[in-house]
Amino acid sequence: MDWAKKGRSFNWDLHSVFGTWCLLFYLLFAITGLNWSYDWVSNGLNTLMGDAPSVQRKASVVTANKTAPLVVDYAAVWDSIQKTAGPELRAYNLRLPASGGQPATVFYLIKDSPHPRALNSITLDPANGHISAVSRYAERGLGAQLLASNYALHVGSYFGLAGRIIMTGASLMMPLFLSTPTKK
Numbered sequence: 270m271d272w273a274k275k276g277r278s279f280n281w282d283l284h285s286v287f288g289t290w291c292l293l294f295y296l297l298f299a300i301t302g303l304n305w306s307y308d309w310v311s312n313g314l315n316t317l318m319g320d321a322p323s324v325q326r327k328a329s330v331v332t333a334n335k336t337a338p339l340v341v342d343y344a345a346v347w348d349s350i351q352k353t354a355g356p357e358l359r360a361y362n363l364r365l366p367a368s369g370g371q372p373a374t375v376f377y378l379i380k381d382s383p384h385p386r387a388l389n390s391i392t393l394d395p396a397n398g399h400i401s402a403v404s405r406y407a408e409r410g411l412g413a414q415l416l417a418s419n420y421a422l423h424v425g426s427y428f429g430l431a432g433r434i435i436m437t438g439a440s441l442m443m444p445l446f447l448s449t450p451t452k453k
Contacts, residue, residue, distance in 0.1 A: 318416050336368070341373075353391050354391075369396070372394060384426055388417065390403070
């Protein structure tokens with residue numbers, strides 16, 4: 270890039286050089302953003318990456334179980350979380366069901382997680398802490414890991430703080446392309 274140029278020639282250089290550098294990041298924004306924009310893209314990615322498409326939950330008929338009180342043994346739930354995650358537990362999120370008789374879900378991170386969205390999950394009975402299913406990020410296939418990492422890729426946190434700074438910088442440079450038109 271020649272900083273001595275003036276006018277249209279300088280704008281063309283500015284547009285082409287910064288556009289080339291930002292192209293990879295803009296493509297990453299676009300590809301990861303499509304997953305949230307269109308159901309057919311999301312379902313297609315789930316099919317291609319080896320996961321079954323998520324089934325939309327529909328409102329069901331209210332049953333007698335809906336009025337069952339939610340019973341939670343927090344000590345048993347905490348013990349189950351500690352036994353499953355081990356001493357490497359860094360953070361967790363407990364999602365309780367709306368009514369009793371349904372499983373709770375715990376999403377947790379371990380200390381050496383590759384990024385903040387590399388979540389593991391535990392499905393358990395909140396009344397007694399009995400674990401019915403465990404899903405670990407590290408045990409998933411590459412495709413399933415990429416799907417779980419979609420948000421982290423979109424905002425750059427997949428690559429750490431430097432990735433977030435670079436993605437933010439690329440986002441902030443977008444108005445530059447409006448001020449450097451390439452047509453007469």
